[in-house]
Amino acid sequence: MTISETATKTETETEIERASEDSEVATPLSKTQNNRAMISIEDLSLVFETNDGSVNALSHIDLDIGEGDFVSFIGPSGCGKTTLLRVIADLEKPTSGKIFVDGTSPEDARLNRLYGYVFQAPALFPWRTIDSNCKVPLEIFGVSKALQQQKTDKYLALVGLQAFHNKFPWQLSGGMQQRASIARALCFEPQLLLMDEPFGALDEITRDHLNLELLKIWRETGKTVVFVTHSIPEAVLLSTHIVVMSPRPGRIAKVIKSPLPKDRRLEDRESPEFVAVMQEVREALANDHRID
Numbered sequence: 518m519t520i521s522e523t524a525t526k527t528e529t530e531t532e533i534e535r536a537s538e539d540s541e542v543a544t545p546l547s548k549t550q551n552n553r554a555m556i557s558i559e560d561l562s563l564v565f566e567t568n569d570g571s572v573n574a575l576s577h578i579d580l581d582i583g584e585g586d587f588v589s590f591i592g593p594s595g596c597g598k599t600t601l602l603r604v605i606a607d608l609e610k611p612t613s614g615k616i617f618v619d620g621t622s623p624e625d626a627r628l629n630r631l632y633g634y635v636f637q638a639p640a641l642f643p644w645r646t647i648d649s650n651c652k653v654p655l656e657i658f659g660v661s662k663a664l665q666q667q668k669t670d671k672y673l674a675l676v677g678l679q680a681f682h683n684k685f686p687w688q689l690s691g692g693m694q695q696r697a698s699i700a701r702a703l704c705f706e707p708q709l710l711l712m713d714e715p716f717g718a719l720d721e722i723t724r725d726h727l728n729l730e731l732l733k734i735w736r737e738t739g740k741t742v743v744f745v746t747h748s749i750p751e752a753v754l755l756s757t758h759i760v761v762m763s764p765r766p767g768r769i770a771k772v773i774k775s776p777l778p779k780d781r782r783l784e785d786r787e788s789p790e791f792v793a794v795m796q797e798v799r800e801a802l803a804n805d806h807r808i809d
């Protein structure tokens with residue numbers, strides 16, 4: 518991948534359907550030779566105009582995410598993590614700057630169904646069963662019924678919901694609904710997965726399980742994943758690159774390239790290398806969060 522430098526800038530079924538200060542300029546990461554940019558962001562800013570005035574949600578963001586990278590955005594509430602993910606997904610338009618997704622505009626990437634998006638809260642159709650919810654994107658793509666069933670079975674099994682395929686969302690716990698929405702995003706096997714705190718509401722054991730499954734999918738399929746989290750251990754466990762963001766205005770404080778191998782296990786969380794990366798993230802967050 519290539520994540521470079523600094524930063525600033527900045528859910529519903531309908532959307533799916535449309536489907537430095539302190540930290541000077543963050544260190545640019547040089548692109549690896551055979552890792553083309555999946556996402557390229559240049560001097561991107563986003564200002565929300567509200568009744569109470571302007572909100573600088575993202576300010577001067579420069580970031581390259583290479584194909585096959587697993588990139589996490591981490592930072593305090595309000596630093597623009599979700600907004601940046603939504604800009605990539607073409608759910609928000611930047612005020613200035615440039616962004617390319619797989620070499621095209623975010624709009625073209627959305628229209629070409631390049632990405633799957635997992636929202637913070639599950640966005641399932643209440644009148645459809647879990648099985649039927651998972652088939653929505655496949656129906657839109659005109660996939661054959663047999664293949665729809667095959668993919669749905671595969672990904673519902675992956676998230677441990679095969680026994681619940683005939684249930685309606687309201688018959689499942691919040692965590693199970695979120696697992697169903699993850700299965701739906703995986704079902705059409707997009708090249709790019711955009712995930713906004715997908716595991717935030719899950720119990721720790723389920724979260725560990727899904728972290729490992731996500732890592733497995735990522736390793737095996739070569740997908741690019743952009744992931745928002747508040748959890749330092751989760752960011753370090755999953756990511757090749759951790760983008761530390763800071764608020765007011767939202768910008769990139771630091772990009773940390775993980776020295777950990779791609780093949781990771783939960784036990785690795787005890788390793789000195791893992792602890793060292795956690796410490797680096799913690800320090801980057803603290804440095805940009807000093808109270809004057």
Ligand SMILES: Nc1ncnc2c1ncn2[C@@H]1O[C@H](COP(=O)(O)OP(=O)(O)OP(=O)(O)O)[C@@H](O)[C@H]1O
Nearest residue numbers: 565567572574593594595596597598599600601767
């Ligand atoms: N549609 C909007 N209109 C006006 N302001 C917005 C809008 N969406 C987000 N903001 C503001 O932009 C800033 C960044 O919000 P964003 O949701 O991206 O932060 P975040 O880092 O994802 O926060 P959290 O971790 O709490 O989810 C915040 O100040 C937020 O209030």
